[in-house]
Structures are given as C-alpha cells and as structure tokens.
Amino acid sequence: MACSATAKIIHNPLMLSSSRSAEKYESCCKISGPTSLLGSKFLGKKLLSAKSAISPASRRSGAVVAVSSDVVKEKKLKSSSSAASNLLITKEEGLVLYEDMYLGRAFEDMCAQMYYRGKMFGFVHLYNGQEAVSTGFIKLLKQEDCVVSTYRDHVHSLSKGVPARQVMSELFGKTTGCCRGQGGSMHMFSKEHNVLGGFAFIGEGIPVATGAAFTSKYKREVLKENCDEVTLAFFGDGTCNNGQFFECLNMASLWKLPIVFVVENNLWAIGMSHLRSTSDPQIWKKGPAFGMPGVHVDGMDVLKVREVAQEAIGRARRGEGPTLVECETYRFRGHSLADPDELRDPAEKAHYATRDPITALKKYLFENNLANEAELKAIDKKIDEIIEDSVEFADASPVPARNQLLENVFADPRGFGIGPDGKYRCEDPKFTEGTAQV
Amino acid sequence: MLGILRQRVAAKFNYALNFEQGIGSVALRAFSSSANKMTVRDAINSALDEEMSADPKVFMMGEEVGEYQGAYKITKGLLDKYGPQRVVDTPITEAGFTGIGVGAAYHGLRPVVEFMTFNFSMQAIDHIINSAAKSNYMSSGQISVPIVFRGPNGAASGVGAQHSQCFAAWFGSCPGLKVLVPYSAEDARGLLKAAIRDPDPVVFLENELLYGESFPVSAETLDSSFCVPIGKAKIEREGKDVTIVAYSKMVGFSLQAADILAKEGINAEVINLRSIRPLDRSTINTSVRKTNRIVTVEEGFPQHGVGAEICATVVEDSFEYLDAPVERIAGADVPTPYAANIERMAFPQVEDIVRAAKRACYRSR
Secondary structure (H helix, E strand, O other), X not given: OOOXXXXXXXXXXXXXXXXXXXXXXXXXXXXXXXXXXXXXXXHHHHXXXXXXXXXXXXXXXXXXXXXXXXXXXXHHHHHHHOOOOOOOOOHHHHHHHHHHHHHHHHHHXXXXXXXXXXXXXXXXXXXXXXXXXXXXXXXXXOOOOEEEOOOOOHHHHHHHOOOHHHHHXXXXXXXXXXXXXXXXXXXXXXXXXXXXXXXXXXXXXXXXXXXXXXXXXXXXXXXXXXXXXXXXXXXXXXXXXXXXXXXXXXXXXXXXXXXEEEEEEOOEEOXXXXXXXXXXXXXXXXXXXXXXXXXXXXOOOHHHHHHHHHHHHHXXXXXXXXXXXXXXXXXXXXXXXXXXXXXXXXXXXXXXXXXXXXXXXXXXXXXXXXXXXXXXXXXXXXXXXXXXXXXXXXXXXXXXXXXXXXXXXOOOHHHHOEOOOOOEHHHOHHHHHOOOOO | OHXXXXXXXXXXXXXXXXXXXXXXXXXHHHHOOOOEEEEHHHHHHHHHHHHHHHXXXXXXXXXXXXXXXOOOOOOOOHHHHHOOOOEEEOOOOHHHXXXXXXXXXXXXXXXXXXXXXXXXXXXXXHHHHHHHHOHHHHOOOOOOOOOEEEEEOOOOOOOOHHHOOOOHHHHHOOOOOEEEOOOOHHHHHHHHHHHHHOOOOEEEEEOHHHOOOEEEEOHHHHOOOOOOOOOOOEEEEOOOOEEEEEOOHHHHHHHHHHHHHHXXXXXXXXXEOOEEEOOOXXXXXXXXXXXXXXXXXXXXXXXXXXXXXXXXXXXXXXXXXXXXXXXXXXXXXOOOOOOHHHHHXXXXXXXXXXXXXXXXXXXXX
C-alpha cells in the first residue's frame, strides 16, 4: 500500500540530511523563514554524522507517500512566485489558529512563572515553540475524536478544549483541576473532551491511542454504530526508538485503524540529541516500512501542518488506515523546568527563535490581509485575561480534602476489600472521612 | 421462587450447550443426573462464552486465542462463534496489544487480554500497572478501565525458569488492581464472570496444571448469571486445630495434607483465598482466632510473597490469639530448575504442608 506507484511527493526529503528544514522549504514556503545560509552553517556540524550515513541510493528507495492532494501541491508551487492568491485559510480560521497558539504560549509562560514562585511543583514540561503542531492537528478534530499525549500535554489539552482554569488548577494540585489534583502536570485526562492522557512513560501513550482507534473501528464494525472517530497519538523523537512504537505501527497498519501517529521531532530527548541516538534519523521512513504513508512536514508552520493533518485525519476517517506524520519542530525551553538546558547550542536556539510559529502566522495574516494589528492585539488581551483568571481561580481553589486520598482507586470501591468487621471497607462511614485504616 | 427460576434457566442452559457445543456438553448431560463435573478449562471457556454473548462490548485479545483455539485450548470454539473481530489473534507484541487493550477499555469496550503465561506479562507490565491500574486514580474517576488480564500463572511441569514464576505477589502489591486466583471450576467460572463485569482492571491468575482437573459443580454454578464475589475467601474445609491458607493449585495440596493430618488427629481448616487483592483479611483473622495457628502456602518466591503479607496481617490483627509462630511455606528461593527431581524440590509438596502444620501444632504441645 505504501509503495504504490501513485505516490505523490510534496517535499523532496532527500535534502533533509543536509540541514534542517530551512533551506529546502524555501521553494514551497508560504511563510518565509530565515535564509538557508544561516540554517546550514550552524547546524552543519551537528548533522555531519547523519549526512555521511545516508547515501543517495538509500534515500531514493522506499516510496514516500505524501498525502496532500494535488490542490495543495499546486498552491505551494504558485506561492513561490507570488503571494498565494488561493489562500489556505479563511479569516475566521486564521484567527482561531492564532488564538489557540497564543493561548498555548501564554499558558506555558505563566506555568514557568508559577513554578518559580512555588505554586507548581514536581515535573513540568513546557511546550513553547511547538504550538503549530498541536494547533494544526487538534483544531481539525471533533469533540468525539481522541487525543493521547505524553508528559508535555498541557497545550494538547487546551487545544482539545479543556478549559484553562481546569488545567491550571490541576497543575496547582487543587481539587477543581481536571483530575481533581490527582493527576498532575503529566497526567491530564478529560473524558468530556476525550483527552485520554497524559503519560509519563514515553511510548506508553501510543498503544493506548491505538486501542482507542481499535474501539472506534470495533464500534463501527461489530456494534454497528455510526462511528468515524479518529485518534491522534502525539509523541517525540526519542519515542521513535522504543519497541512499543514499532509494535503499534505494525498493528495499526495490519488492522487499518483510524489513527494518526504524530511525531513531534524537536531533535532532543532531554539531553540526548536525536542524531546521537538514532541509526536513521528520518522518522517518516518508518511508516512505509510498516505499510503506511510516512509524511514529513515543517512543524514550525501551522498552515503546512494543518494541510497534512487534514489529509491524514481524512484518511483515517474514511477507513483507509493510519498515517505517520513527522513534524520538525523545536522546544524553546528545556526539557522540563528543572532542566538547565546546557547541552543545546545557543546558536541553534537562536535560529529556531527566528522561526517562531506564532510570529510566522502573524506575518502571514498581515501579508494576506486576513487580519490587522488591532484584531490580533485584542485576541492577545483576551487570552491574557483568561490566563490571569485561571491563575486566580486556581489560587483560590481548595486543596483536596483528606478523604480524597482513598477515592477513585477503583471504579467499584468494594475493591478495597472486606474490613475486620466483615463488611466491605467502603461501607465504613469513616472511609469517606479520610480516617479509616486501609 | 428465585431458586426454581434459576434451576429452570440452568436446565435451558444445558440444552443450549447441547446444541451449540457438541461433545463437551454431551458429556455434561450424561452426568446431569448425578453431580455435574466440569474441568477448569471448560469452566473458563463457558464463562468467556456467556459473557461475550451477553455483552457485545466484551472481546478477547491475545496470542493464539483464535485460530489455534487457545494455546491451552481455553478459548476453543470462540472464534467460530464470535468471529475474528471479537476474538482477535495478535502478533507477538505483549506491550503493544496490552496497551491497545487498555486504550480500548479507556474508550468504552471491555477487553479480555490473554497472556500465554503471566511470565510474558512482564513485557507488558508497564501497561498493566501504569496505564490500567493507576488511571482511574490519576483521572479522578473519569476514565475507568474495565479490562481483564488472564492467563496461566505459576509453575507448570518442566518448563524451566522463565516459564514458571508466580506473579501473585507482584500484582498483589499494586493499588488499583484486583487480583484473582481461582482454584476449582466453580471459582474459575464465578470469578471470571465477576471479573469481566467488574469496572476495574482485574488480573486473573489461572494455573496450567489445574486446567484439566475436574471438579463437581452445582446447578447454580452453571447458571449464566452465576458470580462469585471478589474479595471473599472460601473456607474449603472447616477445622479447629490449625488454619492452612492457600491459593490456586496449593489449595488442592492443602486439602490432601488436611486429609493426612486428620488421620493423625489434627483437624485442619483450609482457606481458599480466591482473591489476592483485595485480600480477605477478615476471614483469615477470624479463622486464626478460632484455631490459634496458621500455615500459609504459596508457590511463589518467599521474599515479599503472599505469605509474608498474610503473616503481617495476622500479627497486626490477631497477635494475642496466636499460640505458635506463623508457618510460611513458599517455593524455593531459586529460579525454577529444569530437572524433574530438583524441580519437585523447588515447589511445596503435600509432605511440606503436613510437616509445617505439625510444626505449628507441636510447638506448644
């Protein structure tokens, strides 16, 4: 399936090894980024090992099936000559995207502030810089579609619709949080918005997402319900070396499950560079090996991500099976707030700072007359107020009561067993007061 | 009146079995005039069959559960009856398919995941503990995980160190899981049905050597709504001199030991735990307070084992009632050897239980 002759190729991935996205995307870049010179000079030395390892011959083999339609390809070619006359988004869509990305950014910045003030604690992993991936994908989903993420899950939850107040309260460990303070930063769950976690172990979310997709297919084919739910699994470059990832690529493709595997390749797994840990750093290639299309996209450009996402999600909804999408992106902050972030080259960070997805979208909106300064400033203000409000709300919320310690271990609380008086422990009135001995 | 209704249903059930399942049920019918006997294998198979037909959300997943009819023939006939979408043969990917099962449970289905043996569950233990057991807590009740992990646990015969470990203690220490250890056919049927209906993750530890053993079953057991409550131990044999607590295969050995002890004038009470988590501390302590002596028997490794937990619970709750130290019998503290004679030494045998019970009794006589 993946190796069919009808494959259409959007970007030539052959140029991938020579430098990061910047130079090769110039020709099909709607949102202009920095010149390639800057890109290759500083990154060249880091990528030397990758360059030598990948010979032209091996790059050509194995079809890259890109899933965007001809229309998109046309648009991309057109735009190289002039500003695109056929815009990819309407004004409303543009503002929605902008608002969502700014919400993610502002929220994470506030998290950092709160952490250093001691209101938040433990492990907090921030998403600054990667907003294009979350917004580009999740804003295309319906409420019934599922999102499964890693520990870097605040923005995925926000994009999916979990109110900022609930996420902030959860981070503060208050009882008004989305998990009533029992989950924390790394374990955001929301049944209402179908956010199925929030997992601390990398690779753990991938089989769970595959299971949710399995449920979707089962509902359609065995229970005969009208179900076209799609699941998105978000994970990083480090996870792509993990066994569970490959097991799920195999089974998702084998059973044609409605899932999109979204790799947020930010080049670093804590302090381990992707190139130091991976034999073949081109992750999209792992898709065709298992019989599904592997697509590579510039993850700092929300419009490109949205195009690819539209195709991939559409494929899944139509029952054509899974897709592996590798988004090249970058995190502006360290792995977590406790990470001193000493191993990354400051020049690399500076390079990506100039490719900030929010600035890029802003520029696109201005250049194409989709919005003006005032409108965007209004959105900024609105979001800032939402964030402020969420902090105040979280601050004012109560901490969990004592009895909450024993709650929710089991859906059926008789799982706590039989007490010394011969009755079920959960029937003991002291159980809910938090004073029972278990 | 309910009793009569149940009997009627049971009779109907026997007819249904007859038409649909062939030879096995004919044998059952042949015995129906006297006490019914059922192997543990048939008990599990019938429980799965009934639960799958009652609820279309229940499905099975595992290696060789479909076309091979089950590695130990437990899921025989289910593929033909329910089709490949409800009896799913998986590739050899424990971590992957266990996670898929957990994800499916998150989103509303009720999977029954089979491990060929629980030794292989170690490849999937991340999902059993971290994404199944802890999820209801982490999501504060939003996401419950109605999944059952089942398969043979403990020693078989001559299968070597990597296929013989008993995992009751490991799973039993994790909050959020329910861990069940059936012994007889009645236990297997009732507990598996209860497990599948339970909204929480359940680890169902069977025993390969018990699969072929036949046990008498009452008509009530054959009823399709028969369930055994989770968390309640069963007193297999009443006694007054010493309490022997065991689970799974060791219950059989304990009953044999109790017979031998009876001939020597020691009246042993045998408790079949049925459930490791939640542990029925109430029944154990009540029994100890009656007999004042206790012997725990398990197949697993001794350190941090089930017996250790029972000893702790008895000392905490019934210390003044003990007339002798708690006797703990467990497997030898070594990986299981292959050679038959030393393998026999690595696991408790009936003589060991008898000796320990006598030790518990003679201490203060």
